[in-house]
Amino acid sequence: MMTEVVGKAREPDELPGLASIVAEKYGRLVRSARGAAAASGEEEVKQSVLESVRALGGSNVRLLESIKN
Numbered sequence: 001m002m003t004e005v006v007g008k009a010r011e012p013d014e015l016p017g018l019a020s021i022v023a024e025k026y027g028r029l030v031r032s033a034r035g036a037a038a039a040s041g042e043e044e045v046k047q048s049v050l051e052s053v054r055a056l057g058g059s060n061v062r063l064l065e066s067i068k069n
Contacts, residue, residue: 015067026060029053 033053037046 019064019067022060022064026057029056 030053033049037049040046040049
């Protein structure tokens with residue numbers, strides 16, 4: 001998802017707009033993951049889903065910080 005979005009930038013000044021797209025898509029993913037985790041009857045699956053999304057969030061933060069620089 002992120003590589004696809006960043007790859008669409010043809011000029012550096014397009015990156016901030018793409019950063020907002022990344023943030024919006026991640027927000028949707030978080031909401032979906034929360035719903036999936038809540039629907040899971042297994043605690044291990046629930047935690048795995050939430051931890052995976054959290055790890056991706058860390059990657060998103062690093063990506064967005066690199067875009068700012």
